[in-house]
Amino acid sequence: MTALLEVTALRKRFGGLVVANDVSLSLAAGDRTALIGPNGAGKTTLVNLITGHLRPDGGRVALAGDDITRLGPTGRVHRGLARSFQVTRLFPSMTAEEHVALALLQRAGKAERMLGNYRRMPDIVEAAHAILGELDLLGDAQSAVRQIPYGRQRMLEIAIVKAMRPKVLLLDEPAAGISHGDTHLIEATINNLDPGLAVLMIEHDMDFVFRFARRVIVMASGKVIFDGTPQEVQRSPEVRSAYLGSYADDRGAA
Amino acid sequence: MQTALSIGADAFAYGMVLFMITIGLSVTMGLMKVVNLAHGAFAMIGGYIASYAIQQAGLPFWLAAVTAVAGTVLIAVPLERLLYRRIYGASELTQVLMTIGITFVIIGLANYLLGPTLKTIRLPDLLNAPVNIGFRTIPGHKLFAVLVGLAVALGLWLLIERTRFGVKLRAAVDNSAMAEALGVRTSLIYSASFALGIGLAALGGVVGAQLLPIEPYYAMRYMVTFLVVVSVGGAGSIGGAILACLLLGSIETAARYFVPEYGEFFFYLAVIVIVAFFPNGLLGRAR
Amino acid sequence: MNVIPQRHGEAGLLDHEYVRDAIFVAALLAAAYVGFLVMPNMLALLTRMISIMLLVLALDLVTGYAGVATLGHATLFGAGAYAAGIGASQYGVTDPLLMLAVGAAAGAVAGLVCGAVILRGRGLTQLVLSIAIVQLAHEAANKGSSITGGSDGLSGIAPDPLFGMFRFDLFGRTAFWFAVALVVLVVVALRVVMRSPFGMLCRGIKEDPVRIQSMGISVNGTLLRLYLISGVVAGLGGALSAISTRVVGLDSLSFDLSANALVMLVLGGVGNLAGAVVGTVIFVLFENQVSVISPFHWLILVGLLLVAVVLFAPSGVTGLFARLFTTRQRP
Numbered sequence: 001m002t003a004l005l006e007v008t009a010l011r012k013r014f015g016g017l018v019v020a021n022d023v024s025l026s027l028a029a030g031d032r033t034a035l036i037g038p039n040g041a042g043k044t045t046l047v048n049l050i051t052g053h054l055r056p057d058g059g060r061v062a063l064a065g066d067d068i069t070r071l072g073p074t075g076r077v078h079r080g081l082a083r084s085f086q087v088t089r090l091f092p093s094m095t096a097e098e099h100v101a102l103a104l105l106q107r108a109g110k111a112e113r114m115l116g117n118y119r120r121m122p123d124i125v126e127a128a129h130a131i132l133g134e135l136d137l138l139g140d141a142q143s144a145v146r147q148i149p150y151g152r153q154r155m156l157e158i159a160i161v162k163a164m165r166p167k168v169l170l171l172d173e174p175a176a177g178i179s180h181g182d183t184h185l186i187e188a189t190i191n192n193l194d195p196g197l198a199v200l201m202i203e204h205d206m207d208f209v210f211r212f213a214r215r216v217i218v219m220a221s222g223k224v225i226f227d228g229t230p231q232e233v234q235r236s237p238e239v240r241s242a243y244l245g246s247y248a249d250d251r252g253a254a
Numbered sequence: 255m256q257t258a259l260s261i262g263a264d265a266f267a268y269g270m271v272l273f274m275i276t277i278g279l280s281v282t283m284g285l286m287k288v289v290n291l292a293h294g295a296f297a298m299i300g301g302y303i304a305s306y307a308i309q310q311a312g313l314p315f316w317l318a319a320v321t322a323v324a325g326t327v328l329i330a331v332p333l334e335r336l337l338y339r340r341i342y343g344a345s346e347l348t349q350v351l352m353t354i355g356i357t358f359v360i361i362g363l364a365n366y367l368l369g370p371t372l373k374t375i376r377l378p379d380l381l382n383a384p385v386n387i388g389f390r391t392i393p394g395h396k397l398f399a400v401l402v403g404l405a406v407a408l409g410l411w412l413l414i415e416r417t418r419f420g421v422k423l424r425a426a427v428d429n430s431a432m433a434e435a436l437g438v439r440t441s442l443i444y445s446a447s448f449a450l451g452i453g454l455a456a457l458g459g460v461v462g463a464q465l466l467p468i469e470p471y472y473a474m475r476y477m478v479t480f481l482v483v484v485s486v487g488g489a490g491s492i493g494g495a496i497l498a499c500l501l502l503g504s505i506e507t508a509a510r511y512f513v514p515e516y517g518e519f520f521f522y523l524a525v526i527v528i529v530a531f532f533p534n535g536l537l538g539r540a541r
Numbered sequence: 542m543n544v545i546p547q548r549h550g551e552a553g554l555l556d557h558e559y560v561r562d563a564i565f566v567a568a569l570l571a572a573a574y575v576g577f578l579v580m581p582n583m584l585a586l587l588t589r590m591i592s593i594m595l596l597v598l599a600l601d602l603v604t605g606y607a608g609v610a611t612l613g614h615a616t617l618f619g620a621g622a623y624a625a626g627i628g629a630s631q632y633g634v635t636d637p638l639l640m641l642a643v644g645a646a647a648g649a650v651a652g653l654v655c656g657a658v659i660l661r662g663r664g665l666t667q668l669v670l671s672i673a674i675v676q677l678a679h680e681a682a683n684k685g686s687s688i689t690g691g692s693d694g695l696s697g698i699a700p701d702p703l704f705g706m707f708r709f710d711l712f713g714r715t716a717f718w719f720a721v722a723l724v725v726l727v728v729v730a731l732r733v734v735m736r737s738p739f740g741m742l743c744r745g746i747k748e749d750p751v752r753i754q755s756m757g758i759s760v761n762g763t764l765l766r767l768y769l770i771s772g773v774v775a776g777l778g779g780a781l782s783a784i785s786t787r788v789v790g791l792d793s794l795s796f797d798l799s800a801n802a803l804v805m806l807v808l809g810g811v812g813n814l815a816g817a818v819v820g821t822v823i824f825v826l827f828e829n830q831v832s833v834i835s836p837f838h839w840l841i842l843v844g845l846l847l848v849a850v851v852l853f854a855p856s857g858v859t860g861l862f863a864r865l866f867t868t869r870q871r872p
Contacts, residue, residue: 051755053751053754053755073754073755074754074757074758074759077755077756077757078757082755083755085751085752085755089749089751089752089755090748090749090752091744091745091748091749091752092748093744093748094741094744094745094748098741101738101741102738102741102742102745102756103756105738106756106757106758110738111738111739111742111756111758112738112739112742112758112762112763112766113737113738113739114734114737114739114740114770115733115734115737116737116738117558117736117737118738118741160756164756164757283665289664289665289668337848337852340851340852341851345608345610346610346664346665346667346668347604347608347610347807347811348851348855350610350612350668350803351803351804351807351847351850351851352847352848352851352852354800354804354844354847355843355844355845355846355847355848355851356844356848357844358840358841358843358844358847359840359841359844359845359848360844361837361840361844362837362838362839362840362841362842362844363841365837365840366837366838366841370837470837474797478672478673478676478796481665481668481669481672482669482672482673484665485665485666485668485669486669489665515684516680516684518676518680519677519680519681519684522673522674522676522677522680523677525669525673526658526670526673526674526677529661529662529666529669529670529673530658530661530662530670533661533662533663533666534666535666
């Protein structure tokens with residue numbers, strides 16, 4: 001199986017702080033991989049390096065075999081890389097339907113058209129409603145985002161990346177900020193993603209991670225310290241000392 | 255060589271006046287993130303008060319300067335409490351509108367109360383006397399401006415690096431939420447540094463009145479120059495402000511000397527080039 | 542209220558949009574006619590108002606819709622005015638429609654140049670760059686007096702009759718209706734463009750540029766195109782001013798005009814074209830009244846108004862009306 005996303009020896013430092021230290025990982029089609037690690041391990045930085053929001057000091061990122069290290073964020077999206085944000089990034093005054101439509105228009109190459117209204121493009125409207133329907137967001141289709149509860153805004157984040165139809169999807173704590181009782185909605189949505197999609201998810205909720213992931217990558221202080229199955233991760237002494245040891249109390253309390 | 259030294263001396267004096275006026279703007283912009291277009295208006299108020307104190311009340315220059323600084327701060331602090339506080343953290347557009355509005359009102363009032371004419375600040379003989387600085391003589395007030403400017407820079411440096419207030423100020427600039435959590439009363443720090451910045455602007459308005467003459471449109475005429483200095487230097491950086499003032503002062507003075515017709519043209523061209531290449535200012539921090 | 546949108550329900554929404562377009566145009570024409578009847582001796586002022594309105598509309602695109610703060614937008618207006626004026630006085634391009642085209646083209650070029658420079662910065666840097674550009678352009682026009690007439694202004698502009706039939710008369714009637722027709726066309730075109738996918742993008746950029754980028758859309762590319770459109774609109778305004786007043790002065794390329802345009806926009810309300818129109822009308826009419834008494838009284842008034850708008854009516858006059866209207870609708 002060829003790797004869809006191939007990250008090789010990625011390095012990045014902020015001042016004296018090394019936030020990515022020779023990070024390598026790869027994702028294949030259909031992968032469901034979780035990226036975990038204590039706060040400050042460099043997980044979000046890694047996502048930003050992969051998406052091109054940050055420039056690495058060294059190393060290589062390849063998507064479907066092509067080197068995309070020199071590509072900017074938009075170029076990478078065009079190659080099939082999409083991400084969600086840890087804190088929702090949406091347009092407060094625009095409706096849910098408009099968000100999804102914009103993503104669909106981009107994929108159809110119509111996002112910069114200066115004439116016409118997407119509401120008069122039946123294919124866009126139908127596709128938008130299909131996606132909103134799948135995520136049970138049709139009721140919010142015509143509401144401005146600022147009027148939609150936060151939990152549903154998180155769902156809309158996922159609706160947008162679905163609409164972009166990426167090959168590789170990076171989810172940055174998709175359930176962050178949602179009450180524990182509502183995580184199952186996000187979880188169900190993520191479980192229903194296109195099976196051929198390669199997914200890398202940053203998550204802190206370990207139960208969620210173990211239900212979702214077939215593979216777990218652990219980072220600590222900018223380094224990948226473990227890459228294996230969920231069963232192995234619990235047995236790994238390195239992970240235990242670097243991560244679970246300090247984290248076990250947290251889990252117990254949650 | 256003679257010419258270069260001569261231009262250098264004028265540029266230095268001009269740069270230090272710019273520094274005194276703009277350092278307060280730079281600090282408040284770095285700290286409260288407020289684009290205060292009315293900053294120059296406060297320098298103008300300082301100039302007006304000093305002029306009035308000397309001409310009408312007959313105070314000596316030194317006392318008038320102190321009165322001007324105190325008076326301007328007294329006017330500015332309530333404005334900070336009532337108006338500026340509302341726009342901390344607002345969009346640039348909001349801040350621009352509010353502060354340009356304040357500027358308009360101050361200009362209009364200055365003209366209504368004091369008339370459209372130029373106001374002079376009569377200097378003591380000591381400052382009018384030419385001083386020989388080796389290669390030429392310069393008017394005493396220019397040397398005075400340089401000395402005061404250097405003293406302000408030194409004083410500010412000591413204040414920020416060596417006092418408890420300075421520690422709190424730097425903490426608030428770095429991360430106001432964190433500073434607040436550590437028990438720093440940021441709102442007090444805001445008021446204090448706003449007052450300090452305005453006071454320095456007023457001082458600069460008085461000391462620099464020979465170079466930037468006091469009249470109602472002062473606040474508009476130099477608004478752009480002051481903003482430019484801050485953005486070239488980098489908001490919140492004292493070193494950057496000094497560097498920017500000396501650099502821009504030199505460019506403007508030299509351009510005025512060699513190509514008097516196109517002085518402003520080259521000034522703005524230089525600004526565009528510098529700012530386009532250093533979007534965070536010469537010594538500003540990336541955000 | 543969770544109303545699931547139906548296909549036929551959307552057709553109704555569309556009709557609604559066209560109806561609103563029609564109402565907007567009708568209101569503009571009605572206002573113009575009222576102005577024509579009430580102030581027959583001040584048509585020159587009204588025509589000038591419309592040329593500035595085009596500048597404010599242009600500013601609304603970049604500042605109101607896309608959130609780029611600028612204090613140098615008169616550069617685009619001045620470019621249009623000087624290009625049309627120079628074309629007419631020195632190269633014999635005196636057909637009014639051709640003059641408009643020249644102005645629009647010059648505005649577009651100026652828009653691209655300004656956009657390319659201004660978009661390098663953010664926040665304060667952006668503001669300073671915009672100011673530096675307008676000052677630079679102002680100085681260039683001031684010093685290049687052999688071409689621009691310098692501080693005396695550019696004169697000798699004698700536009701041909703419109704369509705070869707309607708002379709630009711002494712009372713300014715032709716110029717006035719010419720201006721009204723132009724602004725109506727521009728407003729309709731802008732309404733169409735701003736509800737297109739492109740317009741949606743621009744609004745998105747104002748609210749979260751990072752999200753736009755992560756959707757795979759270039760933020761600066763979009764803004765540059767918007768600047769181009771803005772340049773066309775402002776350039777048309779400049780050309781209109783050259784045609785109707787037959788002179789072009791340095792004030793058309795000034796920081797003051799840029800700042801005033803911003804004030805008008807905010808007074809009316811940003812991010813909707815009606816705000817730009819209403820703000821310009823209110824500002825120009827009041828300025829004309831008050832500054833006759835004293836320009837400084839006018840400054841105080843505008844200053845107080847600005848502070849009041851920021852504190853109490855951040856969405857401007859149109860926003861106030863919209864709020865009144867919606868609260869009254871609620872039971």
